[in-house]
Amino acid sequence: MNETKQIRVAVIGAGERGVYVLGARTAELWKETGITVRLLCDTNPDRLMESKAYLESRYAESGLDLTIDTETDYLRIMDRDDIDVVFVTNYTSAHREPTVAALKAGKRVYLDKPMATSVDDARAMLEAEADSGRSIIMGFTRRYEHSWRTLVGLLRDGRIGTLQTVLLRSVIPYARYLQRWHRSQERSGGALNDKVSHYFDALNWIAESRPVSMNAIGGRSSVFAPDPSAPRRCRECDRHCPYRALPSPQVSEIGSVYRLDPDYRRQDVGIFTRPSWSLAESEDAQIDNCVYAGDTDIIDHALITVCYENGVKASLFWNIFGPSAEDEESIELVGSSGRMRLTRITGVIDIVSDYGESHEILDARGTHFNSSHFGADVELLHAIRHHYHGSEPAANTKDGFESLRMVLATEESIRRDGASISLISTTPTG
Ligand SMILES: NC(=O)c1ccc[n+]([C@@H]2O[C@H](COP(=O)([O-])OP(=O)(O)OC[C@H]3O[C@@H](n4cnc5c(N)ncnc54)[C@H](O)[C@@H]3O)[C@@H](O)[C@H]2O)c1
Structure with a gap:
């Protein structure tokens, strides 16, 4: 490590x-990073104990014998001088309080x-x-x-000329x-907020410009x-269902638990088998709410267009009921002299440049592709270390806002049937 200081972390939202x-x-x-988790905070005591045991065992596997403290109230960790950085990973609707408290207490966030x-x-x-x-x-x-990053680097290097239009397909x-806490618009801001x-x-980031107007159609599909x-939860249900999140006593298709969750399979998260999720009684902690329950208020698809100040136009085609497929997320950039298309799950960029004279298939997977978020979380931890030592982050709260x-x-x-919405009147400070 260049910067040898140990960075001690408290995680708020131990999920x-x-x-x-x-x-x-x-x-x-x-x-390599000097970053270690020293404290977990969660309002759910079962989740807290389970997460502590899990993480301590992961550290032990990596050769570090660590005892991780636990707290149910984030306020109790703010005056601890053995915590340098706070990770805010609780429900989206509850990000504000621990973030403000941590900043006031002089922690990095x-x-x-x-x-x-x-x-x-x-x-x-x-x-x-x-x-x-x-x-x-x-x-x-x-x-x-x-x-x-490779895609954006190629764009900035002028590989397809000047960017004109973008098509993002998800x-x-x-x-x-629809099965977890995200099903409440109040808690998550909906699937739209969580994913889009x-x-x-x-x-x-790609457009390098401010959005000036948008319009969208979408809502809740018939899917x-x-x-x-329908029974309220998968565990109470014996129907054959492609969305089953937990096995029922009557249906022994345990294999189908992960059938539609390639992300979980890839990242080896395995939360479905952990008791604080699979046996949870509180609705927020449950993972097997029925997708056909009538009491969720979130939307599941949208077709969106965005116009940027510099003339770039973007189109986003999104839904959450797609089949698991290799091309489930892709982005295509069209410039003045070519186009590039990245397929996220394969990490391959297909580039047609020089007005069609040149065609290249680029493997852009990078070293940590098989790790979570295709290697992004490894890079993110290094960025958190650099940020702690004074570097500006790749994405900040202005981007979040x-x-x-x-x-x-x-x-x-x-809500207004696709009306154009202006974005130029609001700024982070005004
Ligand atoms: N960057 C990414 O790609 C990415 C991926 C997944 C989730 N997220 C975000 O991370 C956050 C957590 O998502 P998750 O999937 O881990 O959810 P989760 O339910 O698995 O974990 C959240 C935990 O926060 C706890 N919690 C809720 N309110 C709390 C509070 N006031 N104080 C302490 N603990 C509290 C819950 O009990 C739960 O254990 C969300 O904002 C989500 O959008 C980001």
């Missing part, structure tokens, strides 16, 4: 992202995306950040993915948004049309 993905990466990388569910929360975090004089690093993982098998916030940030006769505004503008446009 999938904070512990089983980012936390697990800290355990694998502690020797890693804030996961999406920034918030409301502009009020996002503004409060921006103000606390400005008062503290310490920037927040945000978790827009595509900014750290080798293939996306046809993803994410029924989990990534895409808006990526589009802004998950409410069925009042811009992305949130676009999510809210999309919702407004959908």
Whole structure:
């Protein structure tokens, strides 16, 4: 390590992202990054105990004998001088309070995306950040993915001339948004906030410009049309269902648990088999709410267009009921002299340049492609270390705020049957 200081982390929200993905990466990388998790905070005591045992065992596998403290109230960790950085990975609607408290306490903050569910929360975090004089690093993982960075590098080098239009296609098998806490618009800001916030940030990064207007159509498809006769949870249901999240006593298709969840399979998260999820009684902690239950208020598809100040135009085609497929997420950039298309799951960029004279297939997977988020989380931990030592992050809260505004503008446009929504009137400070 160049910078030898150990960086001691408290994770607020000891769930999938904070512990089983980012936390697990800290355990694998502690020797090179100096980052270790010293404290886990979660309002769910079962989750807390399970996560502590899991993470301590991951550190032990990596040769570090660590006892990780636990807390149920984030306020109790703020005056501890053995915590340097706080990872905010709890429900999106609860990002604000620990972020503001950590900044006030002089801690560095890693804030996961999406920034918030409301502009009020996002503004409060921006103000606390400005008062503290310490920037927040945000978790827009595509900014750290080798293939996306390669794509943007080629664009900036002029490989396809001047960027004109962008097409982002996301046809993803994410029924989990209807099964987990994301099913509450209030908690998550909906699937749109949880997933499309990534895409808006990526589009802004690629366009290198401010969005000036947007419009969208979308809503709730007929795929998950409410069925009042369906049992409330998978574990109480014996129907054959492609969205089954947990086995029932009657249906022994345990293999189907992961059938539509290639992300979980790839990242070896395995939360479905852990008791604090699989046996959870509180609705927030459950993972097997019926996709046909009528009480969720989130949308599952949208077709969105964005116009940028510099003339770039982007189109986003998104839904969460796609089949698991190799091409489920792709982005195509069209420039004045060529086009490039990245398929995220293969990490391959198909480049046609020089007005069609040249065609190249580029393997842009990078060294850590098989790790979580196609290697982005490994890069992110290195970025968190650099950020702690004073570097500016690749994605900050201004990016988070811009992305949130676009999510809210999309919702407004959908409510108004595709009306064009202006984005030029609001700025992070105004
Ligand atoms: N960067 C990425 O690619 C990425 C990927 C997944 C999730 N996320 C984000 O991470 C966050 C967590 O998502 P997840 O999938 O890990 O959810 P999760 O349910 O697995 O974990 C969240 C945990 O936070 C706890 N919690 C909720 N409110 C709390 C509070 N006030 N104080 C302490 N703990 C609290 C819950 O009990 C739960 O254990 C969300 O904002 C999500 O959008 C980001």
